[in-house]
Amino acid sequence: MTPPTTAARSRLEPETRRRQIIEAVRPLYLARPYNDVSTAELAAAAGVARGLINHYFGSKRDLFLEVMRSSIRMPAEELPDLSDLPLPERVRRTMDWILTAAETYGPSWVSVSGAANLHGDSDLQLVVDEADDHAARLTLDAIGLPDDPRLRARLRATAALVKSVCREWLQRGTLTRDEALDLLTDTVLLFATKETS
Amino acid sequence: MTPPTTAARSRLEPETRRRQIIEAVRPLYLARPYNDVSTAELAAAAGVARGLINHYFGSKRDLFLEVMRSSIRMPAEELPDLSDLPLPERVRRTMDWILTAAETYGPSWVSVSGAANLHGDSDLQLVVDEADDHAARLTLDAIGLPDDPRLRARLRATAALVKSVCREWLQRGTLTRDEALDLLTDTVLLFATKETS
DNA sequence: CCCGACTATTGGCAAAGTGTCAATAGAGCG
DNA sequence: CGCTCTATTGACACTTTGCCAATAGTCGGG
Numbered sequence: 002m003t004p005p006t007t008a009a010r011s012r013l014e015p016e017t018r019r020r021q022i023i024e025a026v027r028p029l030y031l032a033r034p035y036n037d038v039s040t041a042e043l044a045a046a047a048g049v050a051r052g053l054i055n056h057y058f059g060s061k062r063d064l065f066l067e068v069m070r071s072s073i074r075m076p077a078e079e080l081p082d083l084s085d086l087p088l089p090e091r092v093r094r095t096m097d098w099i100l101t102a103a104e105t106y107g108p109s110w111v112s113v114s115g116a117a118n119l120h121g122d123s124d125l126q127l128v129v130d131e132a133d134d135h136a137a138r139l140t141l142d143a144i145g146l147p148d149d150p151r152l153r154a155r156l157r158a159t160a161a162l163v164k165s166v167c168r169e170w171l172q173r174g175t176l177t178r179d180e181a182l183d184l185l186t187d188t189v190l191l192f193a194t195k196e197t198s
Numbered sequence: 199m200t201p202p203t204t205a206a207r208s209r210l211e212p213e214t215r216r217r218q219i220i221e222a223v224r225p226l227y228l229a230r231p232y233n234d235v236s237t238a239e240l241a242a243a244a245g246v247a248r249g250l251i252n253h254y255f256g257s258k259r260d261l262f263l264e265v266m267r268s269s270i271r272m273p274a275e276e277l278p279d280l281s282d283l284p285l286p287e288r289v290r291r292t293m294d295w296i297l298t299a300a301e302t303y304g305p306s307w308v309s310v311s312g313a314a315n316l317h318g319d320s321d322l323q324l325v326v327d328e329a330d331d332h333a334a335r336l337t338l339d340a341i342g343l344p345d346d347p348r349l350r351a352r353l354r355a356t357a358a359l360v361k362s363v364c365r366e367w368l369q370r371g372t373l374t375r376d377e378a379l380d381l382l383t384d385t386v387l388l389f390a391t392k393e394t395s
Numbered sequence: 396c397c398c399g400a401c402t403a404t405t406g407g408c409a410a411a412g413t414g415t416c417a418a419t420a421g422a423g424c425g
Numbered sequence: 426c427g428c429t430c431t432a433t434t435g436a437c438a439c440t441t442t443g444c445c446a447a448t449a450g451t452c453g454g455g
Contacts, residue, residue, distance in 0.1 A: 012403055012450045034320070036233070036259070039441060050405045055443055062233070123231065133362075154372030155381070158362045162385075165330075165358035175351030180394055184352070187392070188359075188385050195384070197377055209421045209432055236412060247434045252414055398455085405448070412441080419434070425427095 019057055022047045023068055030068050066128055073132035075099075076106055080143050088144065092193070093186045095143040096163075100182060103167045133160040146193060155192040162188060216254055219244045220265055227265050263325055270329040272296075273303055277340050285341065289390070290383045292340040293360075297379060300364045330357040343390060352389040359385060 013021065025047040029038050040061050044051040058064040080098065083091040137156035141148050166185055170176040176184075210218065222244040226235050237258050241248040255261040277295065280288040334353035338345050363382055367373040373381075 010404060010449075015403075018403080040443090041441080051442085052406075052444080053404060056404080059443095061442070151372065154366050154370065158359065158366050158373075158381075161362035162355065162359040165355045169351050169355050173351065175348065176355075177394070184355075184389060184392065187388055191384055191388070192381060195381065197374070207420075207433060212432075215432080237414090238412075248413085249415080249435075250433060253433080256414095258413070396455105399453095401450105401452085403448105403450075405446105407446100408444085410442085410444105413439085415437085415439105417434105417436095419432105421432080422430090424429085 015057070018049075018053075022049065022054065022057065022064070023071065026064065027068050027072065030065065031072075035065055062124070066124060069125065069128050070132075073129065075132070075136045075139060076102055077139055080139070083143065084145060088194075089186075089190055091144045092190050093182070095140060096182055096185045096189060098143070099140075099163060100167070100170075100178060100185075103171065130157075133157050136160050136163075140189070141193075144189075144193065152193065156189070159185075159189055159192050212254070215246075215250075219246065219251065219254065219261070220268065223261065224265050224269065227262065228269075232262055259321070263321060266322065266325050267328075270326065272329070272333045272336060273299055274336055277336070280340065281342060285391075286383070286387055288341045289387050290379070292337060293379055293382045293386060295340070296337075296360060297364070297367075297375060297382075300368065327354075330354050333357050333360075337386070338390075341386075341390065349390065353386070356382075356386055356389050 022043075026043050029043065029046055040051050040054055043061070043064065044054055047054075054061065054064060058067060081094065083094050086094070134153070134157055137153045137160060138148060140156050141152060146152060163185060166176065166181050170178060170181045219240075223240050226240065226243055237248050237251055240258070240261065241251055244251075251258065251261060255264060278291065280291050283291070331350070331354055334350045334357060335345060337353050338349060343349060360382060363373065363378050367375060367378045
């Protein structure tokens with residue numbers, strides 16, 4: 002992998018080094034569980050001394066969370082302008098865009114999507130929640146609804162559904178893309194418009 | 199907590215000891231993250247030597263998964279008989295039953311529900327998947343639909359939604375119970391009946 | 396062009412945690 | 426009463442983590 006005799010020590014600007022480490026480390030966490038990757042391995046992959054990881058991120062865990070944070074976030078760019086279409090069509094186009102994104106950036110997004118952590122891993126849960134909230138806001142914006150707290154709570158809930166549907170479609174093949182699109186469109190529409198009785 | 203001079207060594211049947219350890223350890227994992235609990239602490243809580251944990255479960259991780267497995271499973275008993283009602287009503291009653299269960303057994307179920315782990319934590323993901331599949335089967339049975347693979351895949355997907363809606367309702371208070379019930383009923387009905395176009 | 400200060404980076408240390416294994420000691424049976 | 430079986434223990438070896446003082450790039454002033 003990395004040449005055994007790594008190049009001489011290079012001195013980078015802190016911000017640059019931070020990013021470089023995160024990027025160098027990402028593939029490791031994509032492939033293997035948190036506990037299976039040692040600080041030594043992380044440092045080796047980034048081509049730095051072990052101590053530097055603690056220096057920049059505090060702890061191994063914090064680096065992990067940083068990587069997750071940047072892997073989970075739904076890519077926001079390139080959302081088409083849908084303002085002229087009727088609501089149901091706007092929702093459908095948005096869901097279609099999400100499915101395409103999942104297909105493309107997918108591997109890292111869907112597998113992450115799968116879940117937060119459970120029980121005590123509240124730190125990771127927080128990161129996932131934050132990402133879901135972000136996705137909810139993006140979705141509301143895309144379909145042209147106001148960013149009301151109640152609406153956002155509902156959309157946040159559907160984020161979990163989007164992820165699990167994507168897993169059924171992409172990883173298990175138990176749903177077709179069209180089915181996924183139909184189901185998600187109807188559900189999001191339902192969550193976004195159903196009044197409190 | 200535990201008296202420093204723990205009672206003399208007690209000799210139990212393997213199966214009994216297994217269960218005793220799992221139960222003794224559960225509250226620890228309910229309160230704190232996996233990594234924050236050491237084998238020493240687990241052993242102390244169960245009143246046994248550290249080595250015994252490895253003897254019975256192989257590794258610390260395996261004990262953890264065992265605890266999760268038994269915490270996640272949706273309680274199956276006491277499902278009312280709904281066979282006389284029309285489908286939509288059967289779905290509604292079933293969702294209502296689930297919400298009540300979440301409210302009761304909730305703390306451990308909902309928080310677990312939140313999710314699996316991500317990326318590489320495939321072992322935990324497997325446990326959660328298994329639980330979702332189990333829940334899907336129970337739900338199909340309760341609402342009186344055949345256990346078709348395609349249907350089950352769809353219900354499995356909604357399991358994630360049920361969990362996240364419960365979290366919005368119980369932990370954040372952003373949804374009322376009635377709203378949750380309405381939304382889940384409609385969605386499950388949708389997933390259970392919508393034909394492939 | 397060289398020197399000195401600043402700080403990014405390193406390498407080794409000490410504490411903590413995990414898994415293994417041979418030795419110990421309950422419990423039932425002849 | 427002593428023997429065997431095996432649940433249980435305690436100590437050992439190894440890995441991993443976080444910390445800290447020492448090292449060495451890089452930039453600015455003389």
